[in-house]
Amino acid sequence: MSKRKAPNKPTSTSTPPKKKNSQEPQHMQLDTIIPAVTQSVLATLKDMGVLKGTEESGQPTTSSSSLSPDQGTSQCQTPGNTDEGTTDCQPPVMPIPSRMPVQGGAIFDRMRLAESSSGSHSRGSDNTLTDVAQCLVTSSLSQASQNTYNRALSIYKSFVQTNKHIPDAMPITTQNYLFFIAYCHEKKMAASSVSTYISALTYVHKLIGLQDFASNFLVKKCLQGYNNCLKSPDKRLPITIEMLHKLLESVDKVCTGLFMKVMLKAMYLLAFHACLRIGEFTSNKGAPAIISYSDLTFKDFQNGLPTLMEVRISNFKHSKGRSVVIAITAKKENKLFCPVSNMWHYVSLRGPVDGPLFTFLDREPVTRSFFSTMLGRCLIFCGYDNKVYKGHSFRIGAASAAASLGKSESFIQEMGRWKSTAFKKYIRIQSFSV
Known part of the structure; x- marks a missing residue:
């Protein structure tokens, strides 16, 4: 039986036309752009000190002695x-x-580099936009x-x-x-x-x-x-109305100088009646106090003296750009313990100069450490334990006093500028006589 031959294959030397690759021009552009951009970014990072050095290949070098075993690229944790x-x-x-670090510093450096390289805007405009964006991030x-x-x-x-x-x-x-x-x-x-x-x-x-x-x-x-x-219970106790009055009386025994005495009394009373955080009226590590002289307003004068005081508090914790105005009425029954009359006396000695509300005579702001030290001395003079009564005890006492008077939870939360129901842990009604 003869074997059937396989049909002959076409002998044409022509090759079928290749399918047009629409991505080829992009690949050519990327092959040119990527190395240039990579080298530019690496050079910028090196100048910024982010990378200590680079090899000829353009890859950052990392000392192997500075890595722990789990930080090498070959040893990774599984997704689970x-x-x-x-x-x-x-x-x-x-x-x-x-x-x-500077808020997003490296990113903004790359923004400036990209904007200046593009040439689409003037350099001055680019820097202005970048600086504004960086300032907004910093303010967060x-x-x-x-x-x-x-x-x-x-x-x-x-x-x-x-x-x-x-x-x-x-x-x-x-x-x-x-x-x-x-x-x-x-x-x-x-x-x-x-x-x-x-x-x-x-x-x-x-x-x-x-x-x-x-x-x-x-x-x-x-x-x-x-x-x-390892739960850490809050050991701070509230300063009650009775304690506040004793602290005010002790100031005359503990402090020297009229201005210092008047200022401390005004601070104690405002901290309590405005339910303040200590950082809202004192300076800490160079940071200015939140409340300034311009935030204070006196109203409803009778016989030349105010009967109402309003305090505007801005940029407080969780404020998110909003301000709160706290109105404090005068206590006519006893001017010694009146927050309005004591603040009026202090402001008359301080003078109408803008800046932090509480300052020394040389206009330096009252620091948190100074206030805490003087409060500790007054507490010891009155026979109280200065380990459980702190600057925050005024705020705890204010929340507890409001609750003991039957104020609603929403009122207390707004008064103390609390974002959540965290204020409830500050209410210690057992310390008060309702």
């Missing part, structure tokens, strides 16, 4: 061990800052919060120095977050403080543009266990 499926394998790119964090976050960074730096196997580098890995929480537990730090420190570190990561692993399931559970095992 991290929150929302993220992997804890991003290598450190910069050291932990000692203080809060109050000075008090910045001070707290700086303390968090300082504590984490101490933790790194104590534990040599922990690298001084960001991003902080899940493992090192757990080490840090354990370190705080050994130091007997309050659970609420540690949660604040973790929030501060998270904020810095977001500020710099780094991935943060504080939302990891293990980190959350570690903080929850910390709170369960």
Whole structure:
């Protein structure tokens, strides 16, 4: 039987036309643009100190001795061990800052670089827009919060120095977050403080543009266990009306000089009747007090003396741009304990000069430490324990006094400018006689 031959294949040397690749021009452009942009960004990061050096290939160099075993790119956690499926394998790119970095500084530097390179606007206009954006971001964090976050960074730096196997580098890995929480537990730090420190570190990561692993399931559970095992009850007690009167009487015995006596009495009375946080009327670490002289208004004068005082409070905690005006009426039965007459006396000695409401004669603002020291002396003179009565005790006492008078919860919350129902823990009616 003859074998059937296979049909001959076409011998044409012509090749079928290739399918047109619509992406080819884009690839050619990307091949040209990407290296140039990469080199420009790396050079900028190096000038900013974010990268310590680069190899000829353009990749940032990282000393292997500064990495812990879990921080290499080849050893990552599986998605099941991290929150929302993220992997804890991003290598450190910069050291932990000692203080809060400029709000989004690196991003805004890149904004200026991109805008100046584009040539689409004038340089002056670009810088103005970038500066405005940076100023708005900076204003999102109050000075008090910045001070707290700086303390968090300082504590984490101490933790790194104590534990040599922990690298001084960001991003902080899940493992090192757990080490840090354990370190705080050994130091007997309050659970609420540690949660604040973790929030501060998270904020810095977001500020710099780094991935943060504080939302990891293990980190959350570690903080929850910390709170369960080491709860720190609020030991501060409220200053009652009776105590306030005794403190006012003690000022004349503890202080010297008319101006100092009048000023402290006005501070005690305003702190109580306006339910103030101590940081709202004193200066702390260079940060000015929130209440200024221009925020004070006297009204309804009778015989040359005011019977009503209004205090405007702005930029307080959780204010989000809104202001609150607190009206305080005069106590006609006893001028010694009247917040309006005492404030009127103080302002007449202080003079109509703008700036923080409470200042010394040299116009320097009254600091938190000075106020706390003088309050402690008055408490000791009256026979009270200055370990459980603090500057915040005026605020606790005001909330408790309002509750004892039958004021509604919404009234107390608005009076104290509380964002949530956290005010309820300040109400200690058992300390008052209703």
